[in-house]
Amino acid sequence: MxxxxxxxxxxxxxxxxxxxxxxxxxxxxxxxxxxxxxxxxxxxxxxPSAFTKAMQDLLAQEDPVALHGYCPNQGDPGFRTAVAAHLRAKFGLPYEQKDIFPTTGAAGAIAHALRAVTVPGDEVLTFAPYFPEYGPYVEGTGACLKVVPPQAPAFQPNLDAFEEMVTPSVAAVLINTPNNPTGVVYSAETLTRLAAILTQKSQAYGHVIYLVSDEPYRDIVFDGQTVPYPAAFYPHALTCFSFSKSLSLPGERLGYVAVRPGCEGEEVLVDMMAQISRFTGHNCPPSIIQKAAARCLDVTSxxxxxxxxxxxxxxxxxxxxxxxxxxxxxxxxxxxxxxxxxxxxxxxxxxxxxxxxxxxxxxxxxxxxxxxxxxxxxxxxxxxxxxxxxxxxx
CATH class of the missing domain: 3.90.1150.10 (Aspartate Aminotransferase, domain 1)
Structure with a gap:
């Protein structure tokens, strides 16, 4: 059937x-x-040419059996270590290898993050306007996506409506900054208040409400702005990143989940995601792409x-x-x-x-x-x- x-x-x-x-x-x-x-x-x-050179060097210099062999379920250790070091240097948070889980792009990152912190029947909140594939990502977990109404024309998140919608059934909040489709960057003021609401509601309901932050456009920013890093504002944050835009590698499907140090469940979340991969058939992005990207974390297209x-x-x-x-x-x-x-x-x-x-x-x-x-x-x-x-x- x-x-x-x-x-x-x-x-x-x-x-x-x-x-x-x-x-x-x-x-x-x-x-x-x-x-x-x-x-x-x-x-x-x-x-960037650095990525092309990294691929050429790996193919020319590495032992092909090792280069093309299976990765551990948690991903290539060198890639995970390099990403953790990059995030430490860029955002000042003490990420370690154990906090990084490689995925097939931001889509795979979101799918793994949501499965790790929700159970069927939970609610996940997001802010309109939002990337439409969030619907299938959430539905695939058995949770229910609820959408906070928009706040036009500036399209910063509608936090008054959000606060009313954070009920005991909410397990996670899914945000996207810089935002697809608006291009809006969530301000530090927005993220500060969002974190305060999540902290207050988590305490009131007796369970952590996780923040899942979708950030594939983090490196595309205009007019000299700096994009505030959501995980710096709230400890229980899972950052979902993709190299599709920063390195112009959409077809290579490489991303990661970064579990913020101090997050509830930090010690097990990455290992849980490896088990989620067994359930979904994900089983790591290609090893050579992880190894090449590990050499290019400080460059962009x-x-x-x-x-x-x-x-x-x-x-x-x-x-x-x-x-x-x-x-x-x-x-x-x-x-x-x-x-x-x-x-x-x-x-x-x-x-x-x-x-x-x-x-x-x-x-x-x-x-x-x-x-x-x-x-x-x-x-x-x-x-x-x-x-x-x-x-x-x-």
Missing amino acids: LNEMYRRMLSNKSVIRETAAYGHQRAAQIGYENVFDYSLGNPSVPC DLGVYQTNMDILYDALTALGFEVERPGGTFYIFPKALEDDANAFCRRARDFDLLLVPSDTFGVKGYVRLAYCIGTEKVRRSLPALEKLAASYR
């Missing part, structure tokens, strides 16, 4: 992926250069193009009369649509070969997401199409 849960998921496919697929079809008709595809957050800059693209789009959108918050990071911008129905707005945008993602998929009405991880020249060429789209509403 077929599993009906997964059969039902076939009718609820990703709008982002569907839009990208339409873009490929349209490109076959009119040429890729003529389709302004802002749908998919796929990095547009190459990985050339990420400056994303600020260039953001500045161009932000200036153009505001000049055209769009309501839009200036992103603090990521490679997304989240303007308010020019009609209430964001889906209808995105359908009209296709008339001008602009591919945008409606905000409904992120738990918010009336906005659209543009993923501007495309060439700057193409961003500039898309501006007349944006002007025609705006003019069609006048």
Whole structure:
């Protein structure tokens, strides 16, 4: 008998992926250069040369049997040690090898973290707008995702509503900063109050409420800002990171969970995640990618193009009369649509070969997401199409 849960998921496919697929079809008709595809957050800059050199050196110099052999269930020890040292130096928290669990990207990190700190029937809170795959990640644990309503237009978390929604059933809170889809960086003031609420509620209910922090865009930040590190504000924090954006390695699927020192269960959480891997068939990301990334923790791809693209789009959108918050990071911008129905707005945008993602998929009405991880020249060429789209509403 077929599993009906997964059969039902076939009718609820990703709008982002569907839009990208339409873009490929349209490109076959009119040429890729003529389709302004802002749908998919796929990095547009190459990985740093240091990563390429690390891969070449490993293949040329290491014993192939050892290089391509199985890792321990907890991951490559050298990678875990290097990540812990990197986090100690960057954020001043005393991470050790035992606190790091390698995963297949941030998705694998979130899935493992949530399974480790929830049981079926628990609630997990997140803030709208949010990455839509959080739904399947949480549902797969048997927990229930509850969404805190948005606070437009700045889109800092709505902490008044959040405080009301933190009931005894809440086991974890899932946040994302810098945020997909808005590009908003959660402020130190926001994180301070969030931590205070979690501390107070944990004490009142007699159980720790964990903070799961999704941070794949941590290194893409604009205007000289510093991204506050959520685990520095709250001890019971599991940080989920991916090298997909910082090193432009989305296809290599490497990330990690970092269990903050002092977290409830610190001594067993990583070993628990290794057992979760047995249950899910995860069993470590590729060993060679872990070893290569361990040599590149203090470098990133050339990420400056994303600020260039953001500045161009932000200036153009505001000049055209769009309501839009200036992103603090990521490679997304989240303007308010020019009609209430964001889906209808995105359908009209296709008339001008602009591919945008409606905000409904992120738990918010009336906005659209543009993923501007495309060439700057193409961003500039898309501006007349944006002007025609705006003019069609006048």
